[in-house]
Amino acid sequence: MDLSKLTVLITGSNTGIGFGFLKYFIEQKATVIACCRKKSYFNLFYGEYAMDSVKLYPYAFDLSEDFQDSLEEIKKKHGCPDIIINNGGIYKNSTDSFEEEWKRIEESMLINVKAPMRIVNFFKGDLLSKDWARVINVSSKMGSLNDNTSGNVLPYRISKSSLNMLTINQSIQFENSNVKVFTVHPGWIKTKMGGESALDEIETAVKRVLSCLDKKQDQYSGKFMFGEEVLPW
């Protein structure tokens, strides 16, 4: 698939799997809207790339806040992205304190659910008029109801379950359009979040997640994917 004429928006693009997506799309000569929390991260991009030889446009905003202005700016400069990758996320564990746990749930919902919802809602009208567009919500098996046999990590689990539910709703909203929406489990990956003992490298996650760009995966819009495998909810 020729990605060179496409524009991709990636959140959490400064590190981990997000930075892996960024590198892949730059290699493919796509236009990359690299969203990250802080402006200081832009130096990472400047260190990695000669900015005048790549189509890499960094934006800084916090996913837990109202970043509508940044989205307006992005739309004004680049139009609507063809691929939106809602990758940025936080992993919060359970705690014995009810109030603290609830605070963690609220924060997780803001970053892991409200931000992806805000981005897709913002571009919805433009996405609907596209000939081809994809939304990829980076979720986790830990958001699976079936898979929860060990309990704990409630803030993360609840937020990723909600992201899965959001994905189903989004796929229904886009049902009669060219927009396909996927929620994906990248695997257990060696990143800041996944830790050193994780099973797979970032490159494996990138390949796995982006298999949903393949035309033969269109039938799985609204599904929970692990590479080409459909996961139970």
Ligand SMILES: NC(=O)c1ccc[n+]([C@@H]2O[C@H](COP(=O)([O-])OP(=O)(O)OC[C@H]3O[C@@H](n4cnc5c(N)ncnc54)[C@H](OP(=O)(O)O)[C@@H]3O)[C@@H](O)[C@H]2O)c1
């Ligand atoms: N690694 C795994 O094993 C694994 C497994 C299943 C699912 N996932 C999912 O994969 C995605 C990427 O994970 P990762 O392993 O690459 O994690 P990571 O290395 O911790 O990176 C997370 C990214 O999200 C950004 N982020 C977090 N909170 C933010 C906020 N409030 N505003 C803006 N950006 C924010 C981080 O920015 P900072 O650098 O500023 O914190 C970072 O860029 C996540 O959605 C995660 O839930 C990962």
